[in-house]
Amino acid sequence: MVRQQFLLVTVGSVVGLVAAVVAGPSIAIAAGGGCTVAEQIVGQCDPPQAHGSIDGGGVNIGATQEVPGSAPRSGDDAAASDSSSGDSNGTTGSSSFPDAGFVNIAPLWNVITCQAPDPCANPTVRLSDLINFRAPVPTTSMEPNGWAVVGLDANFVAGAAVDVQSGTLLRLPAQVRFTPAGFSWDYGDGAKRTSADGGASWAKRGIPEFSPTPTSHAYLRTGSFTVQIGVSYTAEYRFANQNWQQIPGILNMQAPQFAVVVGDAKTVLVGRDCVANPRGPGC
């Protein structure tokens, strides 16, 4: 059986984009969702459907679009390129195996496979893209800074706010919104808790130092303890300026661990200020 294959591989999205634009109407034009007014009227200009999922410490947003294409002409190799890769959040992409009758276009590798007897005549163009957004790491602090006294509350505070990140997917705007949903506290001595918020400093709460707070902890023994604070995010995504969509699941991000040195303290009666009179009674 005679099988004629045309394999056109384009590497480098910028080169491909430039060629696509210079070449004029081509497969690449469809990547932007180009459609006629008649197609808009019947709802065929709608953006491709995207899907979001939680992946490790971030969120993946992917989209695939199938659009009619035109036959590549001689010299149009690069015109099949999609430029949708590349953004500050680390867009990823991979080559895709061509299916019969389809032209697969992924961000970094673009492969066109056409078979005889009708090579590349009016193929369907399948555009795929994937973008990954990393959830922000919470900030942490404690007071007193790095130490605590046995039996007295040390106050721990975590910072995490709603974070919206933007990128492009199939040349259309994509956004992810991370919203803190809860905090977890591991004080390193076996005590753990969860809370709805990240706490606040004593000063901000307007209470004296060493006062108990919803996120404070009183250690019962001396030693060095490793504290681990985490935040749970819910995530939503928005694609092509459409409505926000909730992504199922919770995303847990851990702040860098830090050590707390817990010491002992004794209360004694002294005659005067021990700083001013270090040899005074009780000093």
Place this chain on the structure above:
Amino acid sequence: MPMLTHRLLAAGSASLLAVGILAGCAPAAPTPTHTPAATQSPMFASDADALKAATDAYAAYLKMSDTIAHDGGKDPERIKPFVTGAQLAQQLRGFEVFSKDGLRSSGDTRFDTVSLQRWTQRGDGLVEVDLYMCTDVSDVRVLNSTGTDVTPGTRIDRLPIQIALQSQTTSGRLLLARSDSWSGNNFC
């Protein structure tokens, strides 16, 4: 007549410009540019003239597109005088859903928020005018063969697009060459 100091856009500079456009330049406040060739008389005396000519041409195209859609996609070749040869196939394909599914439209498509991106006059006589605009089909309903309204509920009524109209300086008539969804922020 203004001095013609700019030469034909070379492929390299055109490419860089195109990259800039597709990389997300905001269309909110575009700076119109035009590049007439050194050996040609400019087709338009001003950016305003270019904008008006392109707007009129697009309005004429839109009127015929609506007429064909009102007729259920019948005789779609009527769009031919309003589009370039390269654009014709896409236009005909767009009308197929009407004729194939027995649909027709009622109401007229509108457009607004028109702004001139640039106009270019090449040495070979080709003139291209690029515009940003919003197409609005909110007044257009899709009806099936029994007259029932089957307009898709999820349809995007207002769509930001960028279009290109081209003509030969000898003919002077601008034809729709490209129409692409704007991939940046939605300005509609």
